Amino acid sequence: MTLTHAKPCAHARAAGLDPTHMPRHVAIIMDGNGRWAKARTWDRTRGHQQGAEVVRTITTESVKLGIDRLTLYAFSSENWIRPQHEIDYLMSLLDKFLIGELPTLMDNDVRLEAIGSLHRLPANVRATLDRTITATAGNRSMVLSLALSYGGRDELTDACRAIAAEVAAGRIAPNEITQETIQAYLYAPRAEDVDLVIRTAGEQRMSNFLPWQATYAEYVSVEPLWPDFGVTAYHAALQEYQARERRFGGV
Numbered sequence: 325m326t327l328t329h330a331k332p333c334a335h336a337r338a339a340g341l342d343p344t345h346m347p348r349h350v351a352i353i354m355d356g357n358g359r360w361a362k363a364r365t366w367d368r369t370r371g372h373q374q375g376a377e378v379v380r381t382i383t384t385e386s387v388k389l390g391i392d393r394l395t396l397y398a399f400s401s402e403n404w405i406r407p408q409h410e411i412d413y414l415m416s417l418l419d420k421f422l423i424g425e426l427p428t429l430m431d432n433d434v435r436l437e438a439i440g441s442l443h444r445l446p447a448n449v450r451a452t453l454d455r456t457i458t459a460t461a462g463n464r465s466m467v468l469s470l471a472l473s474y475g476g477r478d479e480l481t482d483a484c485r486a487i488a489a490e491v492a493a494g495r496i497a498p499n500e501i502t503q504e505t506i507q508a509y510l511y512a513p514r515a516e517d518v519d520l521v522i523r524t525a526g527e528q529r530m531s532n533f534l535p536w537q538a539t540y541a542e543y544v545s546v547e548p549l550w551p552d553f554g555v556t557a558y559h560a561a562l563q564e565y566q567a568r569e570r571r572f573g574g575v
Contacts, residue, residue, distance in 0.1 A: 332390030339559045345566050347519030351395040356525030356549025369413045374551035385555050387432045393467040401475030419449045422456045433465035439511035440474030476535040483509035520565045524550045
């Protein structure tokens with residue numbers, strides 16, 4: 325992708341990156357908050373709090389680099405089985421983040437979106453999320469997509485159910501179902517495929533994250549725990565992405 329704005333081009337070059345070869349869509353599995361806190365003999369909630377600070381850093385850096393969409397795995401559908409006190413803290417932290425970061429989103433021209441089973445979020449958090457999404461709807465520099473109560477299999481199951489309902493109603497014939505049909509029923513149907521998936525804390529799993537969208541993504545595992553993941557480590561992951569040859573099944 326060739327960037328059209330001189331500022332992101334200059335910033336990317338200063339970071340040792342090729343501005344004409346930046347990923348359009350970066351997705352990050354933010355792992356290691358609990359281990360970061362445990363290593364300091366603190367409660368896990370301290371790790372989540374520090375992790376929220378890193379979200380701001382990586383979001384603003386992504387805008388400067390000219391990335392179009394940043395998707396962050398903030399809370400998985402499996403995370404609902406965690407201890408209730410931790411879930412309550414995470415939901416409270418999310419609510420405060422959405423309120424506190426609105427000025428940052430506006431200052432950086434970032435549009436907020438969310439994907440997942442959002443109906444499972446507490447009513448007050450869902451209301452705050454909706455208000456923030458509405459407030460940022462006109463922003464154009466980048467989309468920040470939060471995967472909340474998200475599971476990749478859930479997303480594909482929901483899409484299949486919706487398409488089956490359309491078939492049952494006679495609005496779609498089975499032989500008319502294409503990849504584009506499935507894309508149209510995903511949580512973010514207009515989002516482009518993921519180019520790069522980064523997972524922190526040295527982990528190697530995809531953990532049910534964007535199985536449809538990340539089919540051809542480059543995967544980079546980095547050693548820092550998420551609370552320690554900064555701009556330098558982010559640039560290094562992007563440099564590794566740029567060093568790879570993406571063939572998409574070709575030769």
